[in-house]
Each structure stands twice: as structure tokens, then as C-alpha cells.
Amino acid sequence: MSNPNSFDNQPGKRERWDGRYIGLANHIAQWSKDPRAKVGAVLVNQPHARIVATGFNGFPANVEDSVERLENKARKLQMILHAEQNALLNAGHAARGCDAYVVGKPVCNVCATLLIQSGVRRVVAAPPRANTDSYWDKVGLLAIDMLREAGVEFTAVTGEQLDALGLNRDEARRAEDPLDPYREHQHEFDFGS
Ligand SMILES: [Zn+2]
Numbered sequence: 739m740s741n742p743n744s745f746d747n748q749p750g751k752r753e754r755w756d757g758r759y760i761g762l763a764n765h766i767a768q769w770s771k772d773p774r775a776k777v778g779a780v781l782v783n784q785p786h787a788r789i790v791a792t793g794f795n796g797f798p799a800n801v802e803d804s805v806e807r808l809e810n811k812a813r814k815l816q817m818i819l820h821a822e823q824n825a826l827l828n829a830g831h832a833a834r835g836c837d838a839y840v841v842g843k844p845v846c847n848v849c850a851t852l853l854i855q856s857g858v859r860r861v862v863a864a865p866p867r868a869n870t871d872s873y874w875d876k877v878g879l880l881a882i883d884m885l886r887e888a889g890v891e892f893t894a895v896t897g898e899q900l901d902a903l904g905l906n907r908d909e910a911r912r913a914e915d916p917l918d919p920y921r922e923h924q925h926e927f928d929f930g931s
Pocket residue numbers: 820822845846847848849850
């Protein structure tokens with residue numbers, strides 16, 4: 739018997755719920771204390787219509803997230819957990835079979851390995867650009883290549899979905915920091931396609 743919650747063969751329903759979960763991921767992202775990069779992730783067990791876990795980027799629990807540490811970009815990158823990583827750790831085994839929604843940054847190569855290994859079946863996130871020299875574009879594309887090779891579906895967040903949530907397309911990329919390695923290419927992501 740077919741699952742009444744399933745999005746299979748119901749693209750309109752899937753797009754509508756994708757928009758809701760993207761909106762939730764965007765809301766969660768605001769909880770990050772990182773002044774330059776606020777990223778949110780939501781893991782959803784779609785067949786059971788259940789939000790399994792959420793996460794945002796930040797230091798591990800009980801590790802002080804002082805302004806000084808967050809302002810020191812090199813140090814911050816050595817200490818911070820990505821939103822996807824926090825969501826996966828919060829979910830534990832329940833991540834298996836989930837759809838992952840990520841807002842704020844593209845999925846990196848490390849998070850892709852963890853999403854695959856956790857048994858996530860689909861990732862919805864911003865796409866990196868092709869054909870640039872940017873390190874983050876390259877690892878972002880590598881991430882998508884790995885996801886697809888592993889049989890994990892990748893769905894790019896569209897500009898229309900951001901518009902529907904009232905999210906500014908540039909704001910959704912959150913690249914205010916001139917030292918932010920994402921900044922140089924974030925504004926060129928094609929959310930419109
Ligand atoms: Zn990552």
C-alpha cells in the first residue's frame with residue numbers, strides 16, 4: 739500500500755514541503771553565534787513526516803564561543819562544527835533515510851562524507867558554481883559529485899523558493915565577511931535556474 743505521506747510522484751507537494759523545511763533551516767540558522775556565517779540544517783524523515791533533528795554551526799557544547807574566538811577566522815574554522823554535522827550528531831542512527839535541508843552555505847566535502855555515511859538519502863541545499871578557482875566551489879562540487887555517486891539525491895535550492903519565504907537571495911548566501919572563503923563566489927551562485 740502506498741504511503742500517504744510520500745512525496746513520490748507528487749512534485750508539487752514535495753516542492754511545497756521543501757519550502758517549509760528550507761524556511762525552518764533558515765530560522766535555525768539565526769541561532770548561530772557566528773557573526774559571519776549562519777547556517778542551519780534540518781533532517782527530516784519524510785516517509786514519516788517527522789523532523790528528526792536540527793543543527794546550526796557553532797563550537798562544541800561547553801567550549802566557549804567568545805567573540806575573540808569567533809572573530810579569529812583561522813581559529814574558528816579549526817573549532818567549529820558545521821550545521822550538518824551538528825544535525826547528524828543530534829539525530830544519531832535516526833539520520834538514516836532522512837532528507838537534509840541546509841541553508842546559509844553550500845554543503846562542503848566533509849559534510850558530504852558524513853551525510854552519505856549516515857545514510858541520508860537526499861540533500862537540499864545551495865549549489866556551488868562550476869568552473870571557478872575557488873576552493874569552496876571546488877569542494878562544494880566535489881561534495882555534490884560524492885553525493886550523487888553514492889546515490890544520494892541532490893536538489894538545489896531555487897531562487898523562487900527563497901523568494902517565497904521572503905528571503906533575500908543575497909542575504910541567503912550570508913557572505914558579509916571579506917575574509918570569508920565563501921564570499922568571493924557566493925554572490926554568483928545561480929539561484930534562479
Ligand atoms: Zn560542511
